[in-house]
Amino acid sequence: xxxxxxxxxxxxxxxxxxxxxxxxxxxxxxxxxxxxxxxxxxxxxxxxxxxxxxxxxxxxxxxxxxxxxxxxxxxxxxxxxxxxxxxxxxxxxxxxxxxxxxxxxxxxxxxxxxxxxxxxxxxxxxxxxxxxxxxxxxxxxxxxx
Amino acid sequence: xxxxxxxxxxxxxxxxxxxxxxxxxxxxxxxxxxxxxxxxxxxxxxxxxxxxxxxxxxxxxxxxxxxxxxxxxxxxxxxxxxxxxxxxxxxxxxxxxxxxxxxxxxxxxxxxxxxxxxx
Numbered sequence: 314x315x316x317x318x319x320x321x322x323x324x325x326x327x328x329x330x331x332x333x334x335x336x337x338x339x340x341x342x343x344x345x346x347x348x349x350x351x352x353x354x355x356x357x358x359x360x361x362x363x364x365x366x367x368x369x370x371x372x373x374x375x376x377x378x379x380x381x382x383x384x385x386x387x388x389x390x391x392x393x394x395x396x397x398x399x400x401x402x403x404x405x406x407x408x409x410x411x412x413x414x415x416x417x418x419x420x421x422x423x424x425x426x427x428x429x430x431x432x433x434x435x436x437x438x439x440x441x442x443x444x445x446x447x448x449x450x451x452x453x454x455x456x457x458x
Numbered sequence: 459x460x461x462x463x464x465x466x467x468x469x470x471x472x473x474x475x476x477x478x479x480x481x482x483x484x485x486x487x488x489x490x491x492x493x494x495x496x497x498x499x500x501x502x503x504x505x506x507x508x509x510x511x512x513x514x515x516x517x518x519x520x521x522x523x524x525x526x527x528x529x530x531x532x533x534x535x536x537x538x539x540x541x542x543x544x545x546x547x548x549x550x551x552x553x554x555x556x557x558x559x560x561x562x563x564x565x566x567x568x569x570x571x572x573x574x575x576x577x
Contacts, residue, residue, distance in 0.1 A: 331483045332484055334515075364515060430552065
């Protein structure tokens with residue numbers, strides 16, 4: 314059997330409102346559970362997706378609730394991929410340095426933690442621009458063999 | 459919509475904030491409101507009881523970072539208690555244990571504000 318045989322594809326489209334974060338988490342949770350992840354990994358995946366969508370609402374749409382966020386989940390054998398797409402302002406995540414909590418504390422800075430968390434919680438995090446100038450972040454978690 | 463509840467109570471000179479449910483970018487402003495109320499009342503000794511908190515994202519963690527220094531500048535602090543393991547792990551990932559005190563029980567955190575133990 315092909316090691317990356319597709320098991321399922323799921324997608325939701327929501328408005329760019331923090332109101333919808335709970336719905337996004339529920340959707341992600343159901344898909345991660347269906348793929349066979351344990352409780353601990355499911356928690357990490359949910360948080361990473363929440364952080365990605367929160368960043369889009371904050372930075373790409375600047376808290377306007379008129380934007381759309383598309384979350385597509387593909388589960389293959391051994392690989393769980395979440396592609397999150399928006400049509401807001403592009404921001405370059407590679408320009409944002411990893412936070413140092415002590416420095417943050419001194420400067421009373423409270424942002425930028427989400428991206429750091431996503432990297433720690435997932436196996437891969439990729440940012441890109443796709444057709445029609447849409448932004449996409451792809452989060453990948455591998456299932457334990 | 460995410461369920462979140464925040465409750466404020468006084469135990470002696472210490473303000474205890476009970477947080478319940480899901481603390482994310484949508485619900486974090488409710489917690490900020492409570493901290494603003496404490497600043498208005500010049501209450502700087504704060505214990506946050508996480509017993510009923512199921513979930514936290516960086517938006518929630520950011521609230522504590524935004525207020526802790528003001529509390530400390532006024533001889534207070536924000537201390538944490540009764541945290542579930544899954545929630546603590548997120549604080550730990552971001553290095554919070556270097557800068558904040560965590561307690562198993564609320565009363566241990568409250569006692570810490572009353573200075574050295576009397577015998």
